[in-house]
Amino acid sequence: MSSSNARWxxxxxxxxxxxxxxxxxxGHHSWDxxxxxxxSSGTVQFVELFCPANGEDGLGPWTITAGANTxxxxxxxxxxxxxNTWVLIGTTAFxxxxxxxxxxxxxxxxxxxxxxxxxxxxxxxxxxxxxxxPTNGVLSLLRNGSTATNTPKxxxxxxxxxxAGGPPPVPSIAAWxxxxxxxxxxxxxSGVLRRSAAxx
Numbered sequence: 001m002s003s004s005n006a007r008w009x010x011x012x013x014x015x016x017x018x019x020x021x022x023x024x025x026x027g028h029h030s031w032d033x034x035x036x037x038x039x040s041s042g043t044v045q046f047v048e049l050f051c052p053a054n055g056e057d058g059l060g061p062w063t064i065t066a067g068a069n070t071x072x073x074x075x076x077x078x079x080x081x082x083x084n085t086w087v088l089i090g091t092t093a094f095x096x097x098x099x100x101x102x103x104x105x106x107x108x109x110x111x112x113x114x115x116x117x118x119x120x121x122x123x124x125x126x127x128x129x130x131x132x133x134p135t136n137g138v139l140s141l142l143r144n145g146s147t148a149t150n151t152p153k154x155x156x157x158x159x160x161x162x163x164a165g166g167p168p169p170v171p172s173i174a175a176w177x178x179x180x181x182x183x184x185x186x187x188x189x190s191g192v193l194r195r196s197a198a199x200x
Contacts, residue, residue: 026058026076031087033119033128037094037140037150039164042110044097044137046090046152047119049126056082062122064089066112073105077155088154094162101158137165 035048047064057077064071071089090103091111112119114133121127133141140150153159 026080027053027056028058028062028122029125030056030082031059031121032126032143033121034086034143035140035151036112036119036130036133037152037162037164038112038114038133038135039137040114040135042114043093044091044162044164045107045109045111046088046094046103046150047107047112048089048152049087049121051082051085051087054083055080059087062125065120067117069108069111071105071107071111077104079155085155085157086153088152090152094152094164097162097164099160099162101152101154101160102156104155135165137163 030053031049031051033047034050036046038045057080059073060076062073064073077087087105088101088103089105089107090100091107091109093109094100095103095106112133114135116129116131116133118127118129128143130141131145134147138149139147140152141147150161151159152162
């Protein structure tokens with residue numbers, strides 16, 4: 001083999017090795033913010049991201065910043081099957097609420113401002129300058145700027161909804177019926193007691 005051919009062979013092998021090494025590295029750049037949620041105190045918050053492609057499991061050690069606060073993904077996702085999946089980052093208080101899917105990562109309390117601000121993922125892979133976030137404990141802010149009942153979804157595909165300070169639920173008809181029945185019984189009992197006392 002001539003030296004020229006050997007050189008070209010070496011270049012081809014090096015290119016193939018670099019190509020394989022590049023494909024072995026997990027991607028991370030296709031994730032976009034979709035929904036954020038907070039209660040009035042900021043103790044219950046979540047941030048949700050969506051991915052439209054496979055092979056985007058390499059989140060660690062990328063970050064999300066909100067003002068002066070920084071969150072770091074300490075691990076990658078458990079699977080490279082990331083097509084049409086979500087990642088949920090929520091506070092500990094959020095994870096304890098009824099209806100909350102288990103967050104994929106834990107977010108510090110009061111991570112983002114509810115008055116508006118900018119979320120930045122992976123040094124600009126995605127950036128969202130958002131407006132006022134609802135704090136009634138039910139509504140969340142969506143990427144298109146609208147608000148809706150919160151629908152957090154984690155990487156496993158579990159979706160839920162939480163109430164973190166909204167109005168208490170209205171008692172059911174059965175509950176009202178029980179209250180009325182007990183009240184009626186007390187009225188009848190007090191009448192019987194009065195008649196008994198009068199006859200003594």
